[in-house]
Amino acid sequence: MSVAVVWTVAGSDSGGGAGIQADLNTFRSLNVHGCSVITTVTAQNSVETTGLFPLAADAIRQQLECLQQDMSPAAIKIGLLSNLQQLQCVADFLRQWPDTLPRPFVVWDPVVVSTQQDRLSELPPEHCTELLPLVDIMTPNLDELSWLSGVEVIDENSMCRAAEKLFHAGLTQVLITGTEFGHSDEISDYYLSADGHIQYIQQNLETKHSHGTGCTLSSAIASVIAHDYPLEDAITVANAYVHQGLIEAKGIGRGQGPVAHTHWPQPIDHFPRIKTPELPCVDLQFPRLDQEPGLYPVVDSYEWIEKLLKLGIKTLQLRIKDPDAPQLEAAIKKSIQLAEQYSAQLFINDHWQLAIKQNAYGVHLGQEDLTEANLHAIQQAGLRLGISTHSYTELLIAQAYKPSYIALGHIFPTQTKAMPSKPQGLERLRLYVALLAPTNIPAVAIGGISLDRVAAVKATGINGIAVVSAITAANDVEQAVRQLLKEMKADVEIKSALEVAHAK
Numbered sequence: 001m002s003v004a005v006v007w008t009v010a011g012s013d014s015g016g017g018a019g020i021q022a023d024l025n026t027f028r029s030l031n032v033h034g035c036s037v038i039t040t041v042t043a044q045n046s047v048e049t050t051g052l053f054p055l056a057a058d059a060i061r062q063q064l065e066c067l068q069q070d071m072s073p074a075a076i077k078i079g080l081l082s083n084l085q086q087l088q089c090v091a092d093f094l095r096q097w098p099d100t101l102p103r104p105f106v107v108w109d110p111v112v113v114s115t116q117q118d119r120l121s122e123l124p125p126e127h128c129t130e131l132l133p134l135v136d137i138m139t140p141n142l143d144e145l146s147w148l149s150g151v152e153v154i155d156e157n158s159m160c161r162a163a164e165k166l167f168h169a170g171l172t173q174v175l176i177t178g179t180e181f182g183h184s185d186e187i188s189d190y191y192l193s194a195d196g197h198i199q200y201i202q203q204n205l206e207t208k209h210s211h212g213t214g215c216t217l218s219s220a221i222a223s224v225i226a227h228d229y230p231l232e233d234a235i236t237v238a239n240a241y242v243h244q245g246l247i248e249a250k251g252i253g254r255g256q257g258p259v260a261h262t263h264w265p266q267p268i269d270h271f272p273r274i275k276t277p278e279l280p281c282v283d284l285q286f287p288r289l290d291q292e293p294g295l296y297p298v299v300d301s302y303e304w305i306e307k308l309l310k311l312g313i314k315t316l317q318l319r320i321k322d323p324d325a326p327q328l329e330a331a332i333k334k335s336i337q338l339a340e341q342y343s344a345q346l347f348i349n350d351h352w353q354l355a356i357k358q359n360a361y362g363v364h365l366g367q368e369d370l371t372e373a374n375l376h377a378i379q380q381a382g383l384r385l386g387i388s389t390h391s392y393t394e395l396l397i398a399q400a401y402k403p404s405y406i407a408l409g410h411i412f413p414t415q416t417k418a419m420p421s422k423p424q425g426l427e428r429l430r431l432y433v434a435l436l437a438p439t440n441i442p443a444v445a446i447g448g449i450s451l452d453r454v455a456a457v458k459a460t461g462i463n464g465i466a467v468v469s470a471i472t473a474a475n476d477v478e479q480a481v482r483q484l485l486k487e488m489k490a491d492v493e494i495k496s497a498l499e500v501a502h503a504k
C-alpha cells in the first residue's frame with residue numbers, strides 16, 4: 001500500500017520540541033511520510049530563543065517546487081512564516097497549484113510567539129488575510145486569534161466575533177485551541193465553520209512540558225486527513241494524540257519540555273469529550289443487553305420478524321422508514337409481542353415514542369435522532385438503546401450516553417441505504433472495537449456484510465453483525481440464515497479448541 005505524503009512548511013526549532021522537528025515526529029508517529037520546507041532557522045532551547053534566521057523567499061520556493069515535482073502531498077501543514085515575503089511566496093505557490101495534481105488539504109497554524117513568549121514572526125496581521133482563502137483550516141490559539149482578528153478574545157462571544165472576521169476575509173474553517181473561559185479544570189478546542197460548531201473538551205493537565213503542542217496538533221490534523229479521515233475525525237484524533245503526548249512528556253532541558261511523540265492514540269481516556277450546541281447534555285445509562293447481539297438482522301415488516309424468530313434469530317430490528325406506513329403501530333406492537341414470546345431482543349428503529357408506548361425491548365437511533373429524541377424518556381421507560389456511528393467523533397458522542405450497544409457503519413459499500421460517508425473498512429473497525437473495549441459497550445458492525453465477509457468482520461472482536469440484504473435478498477432465506485449463524489459461531493468453536501489447547 002502506498003504511504004501518504006504530508007509536507008510541513010515551518011521553522012526549525014534547534015531544541016527539537018516544536019516547528020519542523022515536532023511536525024516530522026508527529027508524521028512518523030501517525031504513519032505518514034513527512035517532507036519539510038524550512039522557512040526559518042531558530043536558535044532555541046527549552047528556555048529561550050536566541051536567534052532567528054529567516055530564509056529568503058527563493059529558498060522556500062525552491063524547496064516547494066522541488067517537492068511538488070516528485071512527492072505530491074495529501075496534506076500540507078504551514079507553521080512559522082517570518083515575514084511578508086515568505087507568506088507571499090507560500091500564497092503564490094498554493095494559488096498556482098496545478099490542476100494536474102490533486103489539491104492537498106492545507107492546515108495553517110499561525111505561529112507568532114514561542115512557548116517561551118519570544119516573538120518569532122514580523123508578519124503584520126493585516127497581511128495574513130492573503131493566505132486565508134487558500135487554506136482549509138487555521139488552528140490559532142487565543143492569543144493568535146486576537147492578534148489576527150484585532151478582537152480581544154476573552155469569552156465564547158468574542159471568540160465567535162473574532163472567527164467571523166476571519167471568515168469575512170476568506171477563511172472557511174477554524175479550530176481555536178487551548179481555551180479555558182473560566183473552567184480552569186477543562187481545556188477546549190473549538191471548531192467553527194458555516195456548518196457548525198464542535199467543542200473538543202479535555203481535562204486540563206496543567207503540565208509544564210507542553211512545548212510544541214500547537215505544531216503537533218496541526219501536523220497531526222494534516223496526517224489524519226492524509227489517511228482520508230473526515231476533518232472532524234482528524235481533529236478528534238489529533239486532539240487525543242496531543243493529550244497522550246502531554247501525559248507522556250518528559251522534561252528535557254531546564255524549561256518547558258517538549259510534548260512526547262507516541263503512536264496512533266489509544267486508549268479512549270486520551271480522547272476528548274465532544275459537545276455541540278444541538279446535542280443533549282444528559283447523564284444517562286441504558287440497560288445492558290441480555291445476550292451478545294451475534295447475528296442481528298434488520299428488516300422492514302412484521303412478516304420478516306416472524307420468519308426470523310422462527311429461524312432462531314435472537315437479536316433483530318424492525319426498521320420501517322416510512323412514518324406514514326399504514327399499520328405502523330400495529331406492526332410494531334405485534335413484533336414486540338412475538339419477540340417477547342421467543343425471548344428475543346427486538347429493537348425498533350426511529351419510532352421511539354411507539355417503542356416506549358408498546359414497551360419494546362429496545363430502540364435504535366441514528367446520530368441525527370439524538371438531537372430530537374427524548375433520551376431521558378427512553379431510559380426512564382427501561383428500554384435498551386442502540387446508537388449508529390460512522391466515525392471516531394460519532395463514536396465518542398454515542399459512548400457518552402452509555403447506550404446498550406453502538407453500531408459501527410458502514411463497513412463495506414452497501415446498496416441498501418444511501419450513505420453520506422465513505423465505507424470504513426476493516427482496519428478502522430478494528431480501531432473502533434479496541435477503543436470501545438474498556439467501556440464494555442457491545443459493538444455491532446453494519447453495512448455491506450455478506451456471508452463471505454463475516455469471518456473477517458468477526459476477527460475484529462466485534463460483538464454483533466447487523467445485516468439487511470445478506471438475508472432479505474437471499475434466494476433461500478432459510479439457508480442464508482443457517483449459513484450466517486454457522487459462520488458467526490465458527491470462530492467460537494475455533495476459540496474453544498484453542499482454549500482447550502492452551503489449557504493442556
Ligand SMILES: Cc1ncc(COP(=O)(O)OP(=O)(O)O)c(N)n1
Pocket residue numbers: 296298317319349350364365366367386388407408409417444446466
Ligand atoms: C444495527 C444498526 N446500525 C445502524 C443502523 C442505521 O440506523 P440510522 O442511522 O438510524 O439509519 P436508518 O436505519 O434509520 O436509516 C441501523 N438501523 N441498525
Ligand SMILES: Cc1nc(C(=O)O)sc1CCOP(=O)(O)O
Pocket residue numbers: 298388389390408409410411413414415416417446447448449466467468469470
Ligand atoms: C441501514 C443501514 N445503516 C447503516 C449504517 O452504516 O448506519 S448501513 C445500512 C444498510 C445495511 O444494509 P446491508 O447489510 O444490505 O448492506
Ligand SMILES: [Mg+2]
Pocket residue numbers: 349350364365366369
Ligand atoms: Mg434510524
